[in-house]
Each structure stands twice: as C-alpha cells, then as structure tokens.
Amino acid sequence: MHEMAIAEGILDIALEEARKNGATRIAKVGLLIGEMAGVEASSLEFCFHALVKGTIAEGAELALARTPIVARCLDCGREDTVERYNFICPDCGGVRSLLSGRELRVEYLEMD
Ligand SMILES: [Zn+2]
Numbered sequence: 001m002h003e004m005a006i007a008e009g010i011l012d013i014a015l016e017e018a019r020k021n022g023a024t025r026i027a028k029v030g031l032l033i034g035e036m037a038g039v040e041a042s043s044l045e046f047c048f049h050a051l052v053k054g055t056i057a058e059g060a061e062l063a064l065a066r067t068p069i070v071a072r073c074l075d076c077g078r079e080d081t082v083e084r085y086n087f088i089c090p091d092c093g094g095v096r097s098l099l100s101g102r103e104l105r106v107e108y109l110e111m112d
Helices: 002-020 041-051
Strands: 026-034 061-067 070-073 079-081 096-100 104-111
Touching: 002 026, 002 041, 002 104, 041 061
Parallel strands: 026 061
Antiparallel strands: 026 104, 070 079, 070 096
C-alpha cells in the first residue's frame, strides 16, 4: 500500500528528529500534504497509528494540513489556485505550470 510506505517515511523522520533532540516521546506530527500528492488522509492515518505502536511515537497525533494546487500561466504569468485540475489559464487560455500542490513533508513535531 502506497500510504504505508509514506507513513514509514514520516515515522523515520520523526524518530530521527526525536533522537537528535534527545526526546523520549513524540506527541504530535504535523504534515503538509498537497492536493495533488495523491495521498488518502484516512488511509495514511490508519497506517501511521498502526506503525507507531511500540515506538516513542505511540499515541502521537497526526495533524494533516492540505495545501491547494497553485499554478502559473506560461503565457501571461497569472498565478492562481487550480480548480478541478483545470490547467488552462482562465485569462488567456495558455497552459499553466504547477507551482505547488504535490508536496508531502513533515512540517513540525511536538516532542517531550
Ligand atoms: Zn494566461
């Protein structure tokens, strides 16, 4: 499962950060997920909570923040959020190139 691999990556990052900071418990993991990252939030949460059992992140909250898809028109330079995956510029009909929306990263950690 795609989300399981992502959850493993997130846990690795969290545990590594905790180790560096000498933390003994991870309380919360803040994640940033682009609308186009192709991640199903409920599935990711399920995998994460299954993986953390027996680690210092057991019981940690997974806080998900979604970032919108933003694109810039290659012709007129208009920057805007993209609705319904429409990558045609509403102003000039030019093709828009993706600026953000595919990101998937750990934004912050709360540790003790
Ligand atoms: Zn345009």
